[in-house]
Amino acid sequence: xxxxxxxxxxxxxxxxxxxxxxxxxxxxxxxxxxxxxxxxxxxxxxxxxxxxxxxxxxxxxxxxxxxxxxxxxxxxxxxxxxxxxxxxxxxxxxxxxxxxxxxxxxxxxxxxx
Amino acid sequence: xxxxxxxxxxxxxxxxxxxxxxxxxxxxxxxxxxxxxxxxxxxxxxxxxxxxxxxxxxxxxxxxxxxxxxxxxxxxxxxxxxxxxxxxxxxxxxxxxxxxxxxxxxxxxxx
Numbered sequence: 224x225x226x227x228x229x230x231x232x233x234x235x236x237x238x239x240x241x242x243x244x245x246x247x248x249x250x251x252x253x254x255x256x257x258x259x260x261x262x263x264x265x266x267x268x269x270x271x272x273x274x275x276x277x278x279x280x281x282x283x284x285x286x287x288x289x290x291x292x293x294x295x296x297x298x299x300x301x302x303x304x305x306x307x308x309x310x311x312x313x314x315x316x317x318x319x320x321x322x323x324x325x326x327x328x329x330x331x332x333x334x335x336x
Numbered sequence: 337x338x339x340x341x342x343x344x345x346x347x348x349x350x351x352x353x354x355x356x357x358x359x360x361x362x363x364x365x366x367x368x369x370x371x372x373x374x375x376x377x378x379x380x381x382x383x384x385x386x387x388x389x390x391x392x393x394x395x396x397x398x399x400x401x402x403x404x405x406x407x408x409x410x411x412x413x414x415x416x417x418x419x420x421x422x423x424x425x426x427x428x429x430x431x432x433x434x435x436x437x438x439x440x441x442x443x444x445x446x447x
Binding site: 258279 | 379
């Protein structure tokens with residue numbers, strides 16, 4: 224089954240404790256991205272990747288890191304989480320370029336206390 | 337900077353009525369405009385998209401229109417049903433090749 228998976232789905236952590244949210248797709252998609260969703264603000268892009276070893280900042284990259292060592296995986300790293308990073312996070316992928324359907328993962332609900 | 341404005345933020349209609357959601361964009365180079373539907377507690381899913389070489393596209397009860405001169409595009413849902421209740425997001429492709437989303441419209445269809 225073609226899908227985008229994210230882990231964990233829910234996470235409660237404390238300020239400053241490094242964490243990684245994994246994202247994996249099995250559709251051989253070149254394009255992957257991370258979004259955060261906050262009430263009233265819609266979907267805001269954090270980072271995106273056009274291909275392996277190619278990553279670019281989106282609209283809200285501060286406090287986040289990503290890596291793209293393999294085509295299928297695109298982990299999101301929070302080196303020192305803060306309460307303002309409490310949010311719902313979505314990973315997405317698409318074939319070739321962004322000019323095609325974005326397949327979203329199920330989301331990760333992160334709470335930083 | 338580049339942005340996408342979406343209106344209204346909330347929309348309530350009676351079952352069977354039509355619903356229209358409008359978006360404007362600022363990047364004149366944008367050439368792809370998708371619409372995503374997000375049901376409560378679920379992930380966003382593409383429902384329809386339009387490219388800049390056409391002015392209108394229809395898929396059953398859903399249609400999207402694009403006016404490149406005015407830089408706006410709209411989602412039209414006819415004969416609304418309770419299962420159309422969701423948050424709808426418009427988006428546009430930026431010149432650097434990534435998507436920017438509107439802030440969303442919460443549509444409520446009352447039986």
